[in-house]
Amino acid sequence: MLPETSHYWLRNAHIPACLLGVEPWRPQTSEGLCLTDLEIEDGQFRRLLPAGQVSWDGLDCPQVDLRKKIIFPPFIDIHTHLDKGHIWGRSPNPDGTFEGALETVYQDVARYYGAEDLYRRMAFGLQCSLAHGTAALRTHIDAFGQQGEIGFEVFTQLRRDWAERMILQGVCLVSVDYYQTPDGIKLADRMAALGGVLGGVAYQNPQLKAQLTQVLTLAQERRLDVDLHADETGDPDSRVLYQLALLAQEMNFTGKILCGHCCSLSVQTPEVVRETLTAVKAAGIQIVSLPMCNLYLQDRRSQETPVWRGVTRVHEIREYGVPLAFASDNCRDPFYAFGDHDGLEVLTQSVRIAHLDHPYDDWCASVTRTPAEMMGLPHLGRLTPGQPADFILFPARYFSELFSRPQSDRLVVRRGQPLQAALPDYSELDDLIYPQAIDNFFH
Numbered sequence: 001m002l003p004e005t006s007h008y009w010l011r012n013a014h015i016p017a018c019l020l021g022v023e024p025w026r027p028q029t030s031e032g033l034c035l036t037d038l039e040i041e042d043g044q045f046r047r048l049l050p051a052g053q054v055s056w057d058g059l060d061c062p063q064v065d066l067r068k069k070i071i072f073p074p075f076i077d078i079h080t081h082l083d084k085g086h087i088w089g090r091s092p093n094p095d096g097t098f099e100g101a102l103e104t105v106y107q108d109v110a111r112y113y114g115a116e117d118l119y120r121r122m123a124f125g126l127q128c129s130l131a132h133g134t135a136a137l138r139t140h141i142d143a144f145g146q147q148g149e150i151g152f153e154v155f156t157q158l159r160r161d162w163a164e165r166m167i168l169q170g171v172c173l174v175s176v177d178y179y180q181t182p183d184g185i186k187l188a189d190r191m192a193a194l195g196g197v198l199g200g201v202a203y204q205n206p207q208l209k210a211q212l213t214q215v216l217t218l219a220q221e222r223r224l225d226v227d228l229h230a231d232e233t234g235d236p237d238s239r240v241l242y243q244l245a246l247l248a249q250e251m252n253f254t255g256k257i258l259c260g261h262c263c264s265l266s267v268q269t270p271e272v273v274r275e276t277l278t279a280v281k282a283a284g285i286q287i288v289s290l291p292m293c294n295l296y297l298q299d300r301r302s303q304e305t306p307v308w309r310g311v312t313r314v315h316e317i318r319e320y321g322v323p324l325a326f327a328s329d330n331c332r333d334p335f336y337a338f339g340d341h342d343g344l345e346v347l348t349q350s351v352r353i354a355h356l357d358h359p360y361d362d363w364c365a366s367v368t369r370t371p372a373e374m375m376g377l378p379h380l381g382r383l384t385p386g387q388p389a390d391f392i393l394f395p396a397r398y399f400s401e402l403f404s405r406p407q408s409d410r411l412v413v414r415r416g417q418p419l420q421a422a423l424p425d426y427s428e429l430d431d432l433i434y435p436q437a438i439d440n441f442f443h
């Protein structure tokens, strides 16, 4: 499909205007796609131009007519849990609830936790992510006590082993009250030494203000960014996001704060939403929504039909000018039984769940450009002359085509050449996931 030479042109690609690293031009399609010619030389984008500006004749390098096929920059997956990934076969969620997930993961850790198990499952998740076209990924890692030590040793090894293929960021995951203990302070020191992000899950409770104050204090002292799980519930009384936004302003917090989930915002009154989002905007907090996991866990009651989609108010968040990303979250574990770390699946599902289609506008930036900026990697997430020619070429020409098929035949390109990365085979993990002979496992 692509010439093997180091210098070639791709003609007539459809690129969303918001993903161009040059000033977008008109005309565009009604979906905001720009017909583009791309010159690629020595593994970099040399020029991105409106189609037809350069004559086809007289060029002495190969040209490929893409006939409107869509090109995206690589996906950026800003919220995952690689350490829990792919344990579903040995530790399925018994009833599909959040509580069932917490308890099952707790038991899985007690039975199976170890560096080799962790490394192989995390690498499996990364391989999925890479094959689907992701270039940078942030993972939360459970970090209570010794688990944090092993988890971040493995993470550091993975970051080294994968340095050529994927940019990795690590976030420690504990309940935020842990930071009020000496071990919690040690964990913050460890994250500073690792160049990580200070994370945690915050629940509505009478001590919340003191807990969040401690998180922001530790982060501020160590110049760490913060990434919290907040309001992952359908309880309208859960207002962690609001409290955090007030506190960040009060403390003049200067690092970045990213909040994941924020589900309860969508079951609160318009007045509460206005109050919260005004404070969030003023505090400079950014939000990541995890629609697939929310659809699975939220509004689940035994033998009853769910009526709530579980996602936060993504349209309103955007109206307030608050940066919003979508990400994959858990993958084949008790918090989410499915998934494959595919940025396109995340976007497709988000479009359908949250009605991001009338218009499509620049929502495709929410799995590319926006999370890249949030991760401090603004050169990724858009297609820019002078930058490495890393991109994904889909067979689809318009958004309806893009979101209707899984695009399994997409071409992932790095430095101008096809990436040789296949999805890993599930059987690679059989000895970890089915410790008994597989035939005995099912009955």
Ligand SMILES: [Zn+2]
Pocket: 079, 080, 081, 140, 229, 260, 329, 330
């Ligand atoms: Zn999460």
